[in-house]
Every structure is written in structure tokens, then in C-alpha cells.
Amino acid sequence: MDLLNLLLGVALILVLSMVLFFFFQFRSHAKFFEKHGIPYLGAGLHRIVKLLMGSSTMVDVEVDIYKDATSKAKGGLVGISDLFGTVGVYLTDLELIKNVYVKDFDHFVNRRPVKTQHSNFYFKKMLFVMESEQWKGIRTKLSPTFTTGKIRRMFSIFESSSDRMANYVKEQVGATGGDFDLNLAFPKYAMDVIASCAFGVDSKCFDVSPDKMSIFEDMGKRFQFNLKPFVFLKFIFMMALPKLADLFGMEVMDTVPQSYFAGVIKHVMKRRRQTGERADDFLQLMMDAQEGLLKIDDDTNEVLNGTTEKNVLEDISAVDKQKITFDDDDIIANCLLFMLGGFDTTQSLLLFAVYQLALEKQVQEKVYKDVKTSVDANGGAITYDGLLNMTYLDMFLNETLRFFPPAPRTERICTKDYPVPGTNIMIEKGTLVAIPIYPIQRDPNYFENPEKFEPERFTVDQKSSRNPYAFMPFGHGPRNCIGMRFALTEVKAVIAKLVLTFQFGTCQKTTIPMDFDKNTNLKPKYGMWLRVTPRS
Numbered sequence: 001m002d003l004l005n006l007l008l009g010v011a012l013i014l015v016l017s018m019v020l021f022f023f024f025q026f027r028s029h030a031k032f033f034e035k036h037g038i039p040y041l042g043a044g045l046h047r048i049v050k051l052l053m054g055s056s057t058m059v060d061v062e063v064d065i066y067k068d069a070t071s072k073a074k075g076g077l078v079g080i081s082d083l084f085g086t087v088g089v090y091l092t093d094l095e096l097i098k099n100v101y102v103k104d105f106d107h108f109v110n111r112r113p114v115k116t117q118h119s120n121f122y123f124k125k126m127l128f129v130m131e132s133e134q135w136k137g138i139r140t141k142l143s144p145t146f147t148t149g150k151i152r153r154m155f156s157i158f159e160s161s162s163d164r165m166a167n168y169v170k171e172q173v174g175a176t177g178g179d180f181d182l183n184l185a186f187p188k189y190a191m192d193v194i195a196s197c198a199f200g201v202d203s204k205c206f207d208v209s210p211d212k213m214s215i216f217e218d219m220g221k222r223f224q225f226n227l228k229p230f231v232f233l234k235f236i237f238m239m240a241l242p243k244l245a246d247l248f249g250m251e252v253m254d255t256v257p258q259s260y261f262a263g264v265i266k267h268v269m270k271r272r273r274q275t276g277e278r279a280d281d282f283l284q285l286m287m288d289a290q291e292g293l294l295k296i297d298d299d300t301n302e303v304l305n306g307t308t309e310k311n312v313l314e315d316i317s318a319v320d321k322q323k324i325t326f327d328d329d330d331i332i333a334n335c336l337l338f339m340l341g342g343f344d345t346t347q348s349l350l351l352f353a354v355y356q357l358a359l360e361k362q363v364q365e366k367v368y369k370d371v372k373t374s375v376d377a378n379g380g381a382i383t384y385d386g387l388l389n390m391t392y393l394d395m396f397l398n399e400t401l402r403f404f405p406p407a408p409r410t411e412r413i414c415t416k417d418y419p420v421p422g423t424n425i426m427i428e429k430g431t432l433v434a435i436p437i438y439p440i441q442r443d444p445n446y447f448e449n450p451e452k453f454e455p456e457r458f459t460v461d462q463k464s465s466r467n468p469y470a471f472m473p474f475g476h477g478p479r480n481c482i483g484m485r486f487a488l489t490e491v492k493a494v495i496a497k498l499v500l501t502f503q504f505g506t507c508q509k510t511t512i513p514m515d516f517d518k519n520t521n522l523k524p525k526y527g528m529w530l531r532v533t534p535r536s
């Protein structure tokens with residue numbers, strides 16, 4: 001009983017300390033914004049509480065902040081205290097967003113820093129969280145692995161995983177079709193591709209029944225981003241009190257899957273080095289990059305409006321380049337990043353794509369015709385070049401990404417004081433800069449009737465008549481998603497295969513309208529139940 005009282009007392013003191021800590025922090029933020037003449041949205045504690053209680057999703061929070069922000073913004077921004085107590089600005093103006101992404105990128109090179117010192121060995125070596133020159137150096141090493149030419153060479157991986165996926169779904173629904181939760185199959189596809197591309201192994205995901213997972217899939221799921229209340233509180237604690245978090249040895253990521261995957265990669269690298277065996281996969285490209293055998297191709301992530309990633313990356317001085325190391329731990333970290341950056345996001349796009357196919361029958365028929373025409377012209381095969389000709393499929397996926405962007409916002413940290421053009425506002429070095437993706441893509445100022453699903457918004461004409469920064473599912477500029485082309489090819493390959501093989505419809509268990517999972521990025525809450533019927 002005494003021990004229980006003691007624990008309750010400690011818990012109470014901890015909660016009270018955190019409340020006091022946040023109270024004083026938010027008061028100092030209010031003064032900060034007042035001094036800079038920036039309207040302040042306040043602490044937004046009600047949003048944090050709603051997230052923690054599970055009555056709001058991350059998307060609800062984003063939409064709510066955007067609504068508030070657009071009504072109060074000055075010079076295209078408002079002040080916020082983010083969920084972790086960081087002082088930040090929230091951008092509402094597309095010109096300012098363009099400046100941050102591209103034009104004045106040198107002021108906004110980094111993302112939110114990882115403040116803990118002793119933990120997260122691989123996490124800190126991931127491109128996503130790296131900073132400044134180190135980031136530029138590693139991005140230079142990795143960019144040549146994501147070019148069109150390299151992805152074309154990996155296409156056979158997408159092809160065989162797509163075949164496995166289609167066969168798996170066929171087995172589940174039978175010859176006459178049936179209701180099936182696609183959420184049980186797409187994670188297997190995403191994992192199968194990652195296992196082959198980034199780890200050089202067979203995931204065996206499709207070799208088990210839907211209620212089971214192969215060890216690779218199981219570990220991958222444990223590695224996924226989630227915001228369950230306990231994890232969320234842990235993040236808040238780690239960001240707000242990094243020194244204490246270090247003292248407790250807290251880790252951002254679960255260490256068991258981390259060690260498992262690191263072991264797999266080390267094993268494959270050792271075998272390849274010993275036997276001279278090579279493969280057309282991402283791991284091989286990184287091993288080649290380590291040896292300095294890869295060059296930046298001309299098509300390295302073309303970036304909108306004049307600035308190319310190539311320009312920025314070539315900007316690193318010769319001396320800096322020598323300082324950039326790329327050892328086996330960097331390779332492991334960036335293979336893990338494939339899992340972190342590519343597993344959840346790709347699944348999310350796939351799930352919402354089939355959802356929209358099922359809801360919009362006419363769209364489904366158009367996608368089918370587009371795919372069939374291209375495949376027939378290629379002797380019945382889905383090829384890399386064939387995918388490039390599927391223009392309606394491309395428009396359809398873009399509209400799916402507008403409607404359901406897997407990442408609802410992105411962020412930068414201001415790395416040099418930045419005077420906001422046309423105003424007397426200064427964004428101070430160290431300030432977090434939040435860029436809302438989901439709410440802008442649903443804003444009627446940029447997309448007429450935004451709640452209507454309409455792939456025709458992405459015809460060449462319609463795209464050219466719109467501000468390109470209103471659509472940003474992969475971010476923009478030199479720090480955009482490095483895996484964009486990879487992800488789009490991976491998704492197109494399997495959607496093409498699936499629409500050729502099946503027709504998708506709704507069933508009793510289909511959630512309409514969509515309900516999002518509260519504990520993670522954009523994902524359906526109740527799986528993705530659809531009626532799946534093999535085409536005759």
C-alpha cells in the first residue's frame with residue numbers, strides 16, 4: 001500500500017511538473033510572438049487533450065489549426081506552440097510556402113532536431129532527421145539510387161510482388177469473388193517490395209494465411225509509426241525533457257525490430273562482399289554508393305521553378321564532401337528508413353486508391369481501360385514504359401494523393417533568421433515552420449468543390465492553371481520525398497495488376513464516409529473491406 005501511495009505521489013508530481021512546465025513555456029511563447037508582431041494561436045492544449053483521449057485524429061487537428069490560422073494569419077503565417085512545446089509558425093500562404101521549400105531553401109534546410117543524445121543510434125543517421133552539411137552529403141550519396149534509370153532496373157521486383165499480391169487476393173476471395181479486407185494484403189505487398197529492394201531477401205509475407213504474419217512483416221509492423229497515447233506521451237516527454245529522457249535510456253523506435261533488420265542487412269552485405277554476388281536492388285546501390293561508384297544522373301529529382309536538387313547538392317564544397325562518411329551503419333540506417341518512410345505511406349496510398357475505385361465505378365472503368373490499352377500494346381505485359389503511358393492511372397493516383405495525402409503536414413526548422421518578404425516579420429533561427437498538406441489540398445480556394453473526387457483535376461491543362469504548391473503530397477524542393485518516383489512506380493505496378501485481375505465494389509462492411517485511425521498517419525480505422533470479384 002505504501003509503495004502504491006509512493007508511486008501515485010510520484011506520478012502526481014510528474015504530471016503537475018509537466019503542467020507547470022508547459023504553462024510557463026506557452027506564456028513565454030505568447031510574449032515571443034507579441035514581440036515579433038505575429039498573431040498567436042495559443043497553446044492548443046484542447047487539441048492535445050483530444051488527440052490523447054482519442055476523440056480527434058491528426059487530420060482533425062490539422063484541419064482545425066488551418067481553419068483557425070487562415071482567419072488570423074498575417075503575412076501568410078501565424079504563431080503556434082506545437083504539440084511538443086516548440087515555438088513555431090504555421091504557413092497559410094502558397095508564395096511563402098514556395099519560398100520555404102525552394103526559393104529560400106538555404107534558410108530552411110533542416111527538420112525538427114532529435115534532442116536526445118545517447119539513444120537512437122540508427123534513427124539519428126537517417127536522412128529524414130539529418131541536418132545541414134551532413135544531410136546534404138548523405139542526400140548526394142543517396143539521390144543517384146532513386147533516379148528513373150535505377151527504378152526501371154528494379155521493376156522486376158515490383159512485377160513479381162504484384163503477381164504474388166494478385167494471387168494471394170484470388171486465393172482469399174475465390175473464383176466467384178467475396179468480401180475481403182485489403183488491409184490484410186497491402187501491408188504484405190509493401191513489405192515484400194521493401195524486403196526485396198532494401199534488404200535483398202524474400203519477405204515470405206504471402207506464404208502465410210491472412211490471420212498470420214511472417215517474421216519480416218511482424219517486425220515491420222512493430223517498426224511502424226504510431227501515436228497510441230502512451231507512445232505520444234513518450235514523444236512529448238523526449239522532446240520536452242531530452243536530458244531526462246537520456247537518463248532513462250528512452251528510445252524513439254522499438255529496438256527489437258531495429259536489431260532484427262540490422263542483422264538481416266549485415267548478413268546480406270557480408271555474403272555479397274564475400275561472394276561478389278550482385279543484385280538490382282537498393283541495398284546494392286547503397287553499397288556501390290559507399291564505394292563512390294554512383295554518380296548524380298541528370299534526372300536527379302527535378303524540382304519545380306528553376307531550382308534543382310542537383311544545384312543544391314553540388315553546392316557542397318570539396319572539403320565538406322571529404323568529411324561525409326558513409327559506412328555500413330549509414331547503409332543500415334537508410335535501409336531502415338525505407339521501412340519508416342515507405343511502408344506506411346505506400347500502404348496508405350494503396351488502400352485509399354482501391355477505396356476510391358470501389359466508390360467511383362466510372363473512374364474504375366476508366367482506369368481499367370487505360371491500363372488495358374497500354375498492356376495490350378505491350379503484348380499483355382505490365383512494363384515500366386507501359387506504366388508511363390497510363391495517363392489516367394497517373395491522374396487517378398494524384399487525385400487519391402490530393403484527397404488522402406499519407407502525410408498530412410511537413411515541417412522545416414529555420415536555420416538562419418528569415419525576413420518574410422513584403423512584411424516586417426522576422427522568422428527567427430530555430431523556429432519550427434509547419435506546412436499544412438492535407439488542409440491546403442482540401443481548400444476550395446485552390447480546388448473547386450474539393451470534397452469531390454475528380455481525377456480530371458490532373459489533366460495537363462488543369463495542372464498548369466493551378467499554383468503547383470497547392471498540391472504537395474511528397475513535399476517540394478531539395479528536401480522533398482526522395483522516394484517519390486520509387487513509391488509511384490511501386491503503386492502503379494500493383495494497381496495496374498489488380499484492376500486487370502479484379503473488379504472492386506463496396507460491401508456491407510465498407511466504411512462510408514471514411515473514418516480515420518486515430519493513432520497513426522492517414523489510415524482507415526476499420527480496415528478496408530471491399531467486394532473483390534475476379535474479372536472473367
Ligand code: HEM
Pocket residue numbers: 127128129139337338341342343345346349405406407409410411472473474475476477478479480481482483484486487
Ligand atoms: C506514397 C508514398 C509516399 C509519400 C506520400 C511520402 C511523403 C513524404 C513527405 C510528405 C515527405 C516530406 C517532404 C518535405 O518535407 O518536403 C517525405 C520525405 C521523405 N520520404 Fe517519403 N513518401 C512516400 C514514400 C516514400 C518511400 C517509398 C521512401 C523510401 C525510401 C520514402 C523516403 C523518404 C525520405 C528519406 C524522406 C526525407 C527526405 C530528406 O529529408 O531528404 N518515402 N516523404
